[in-house]
Amino acid sequence: KDEPLVLGIETSCDETGVGIVRGHTLLANTIASSMHEHARFGGVVPEVASRAHLEAMTPVVEGALAEAGLTFSDIDAIAVTAGPGLAGALLVGVAAAKSYSLGLGVPLYGVNHLAAHVAVDQLEHGPLPKPCIAMLVSGGHSSLLLVPDVAQDVISLGSTVDDAAGEAFDKVARVLGLPFPGGPYIDRAAREGSATAIGFPRGKMDDGTLDFSFSGLKTAVARWVEAQESVHVPDVAASFQEAVVDVLTRKALQACKKYDVKDLLIGGGVAANSRLRALAQERCDKAGVRLRVPRPGLCTDNGAMVAALGSDLVAAGITPSALDIPADSSMPV
Ligand code: KG4
Ligand code: ZN
Secondary structure, X not given: OOOOEEEEEEOOOOEEEEEEEEOOEEEEEEEEEOXXXXXXXXXXXXXXXXXXXXXXXXHHHHXXXXXXXXXXXXXXXXEEEEEOOOHHHHHHHHHHHHHHHHHHXXXXXXXXXXXXXXXXXXXXXXXXXXOEEEEEEOOOOEEEEEEEEOOOEEEEEEEEOOOOHHHHHHHHHHHOOOOOOOHHHHHHHHOOOOOOOOOOOOOOOOOOOOOEOOHHHHHHHHHHHHHOOOOOHHHHHHHHHHHHHHHHHHHHHHHHHHOOOOEEEEEOHXXXXXXXXXXXXXXXXXXXXXXXXXXXXXXOOOHHXXXXXXXXXXXXXXXXXXXXXXXXXXXXX
């Protein structure tokens, strides 16, 4: 028996993503990004993002259908990111999803963006162990989650109290004169530098919580750079990056230990960071924890992650969303 075909729509930030899955088989993952329009502002401009989603929506949906070799009549359900994210950006995706649901006569599932970041790993590595710990690190979020069941039960254990991890990478890159978004540039520069050159602070390192703080680190780097006559960018990049990934991996493994969970998943754009992957693997091996990290194209925001979670909701027999569901910019997990 064929599992249902689910089309997922993601518009919470600057990516217009549409994915199509059957069960946990990925059939299409099409993306249009407005990042290039935001680069000169040094950050995502909500109004620019909303307009770009509006223009990209129809072509990206049609592109995904073409990529999968399908037509609208094949689709059995629509899933959409209903929050958290930029209000206006979310609204475009939610409105489109409602229209497709109504027009095609198929159920609508409004999903949580963070849970979708977790669910997507199943497209690459198969069913999620129950429970698992998930750490989501991107430009918009830094969260630790306990995931007994991604379709129905996701518990927040901690999150950043100020900047997101990716935001810290982007701001430090700016201080160092690197382009936006700066994460990949810092990653690259750091390979030529020493991670122990400068002792930058590790916020909330052993404070007993599973929360993060990166704004103090960002300020410390900016102050340090200001005070120098000349700056060796690779050393600053490597030392800053080490401070971030040291705290991230340490807290993730503290969460695994505290909840006696042996599977850790890392997702979000910062999961592409080579040092984060290496240190996470090293510390997981030492702690007897299995590590799952989706490939970079599934870590950053995309439509497949929304379709993957939608597919889980259908499989779990969850009641579809009403056609008047709101976009909820601050939706909790
Ligand atoms: O998930 P994502 O594409 O978008 C959201 O923010 O939701 O994540 C983008 C973030 C940016 O802050 C970017 O600088 C960061 O992920 N990033 C990285 C790397 N690649 C992307 N940060 C560190 N190292 C990387 N290799
Ligand atoms: Zn995201």
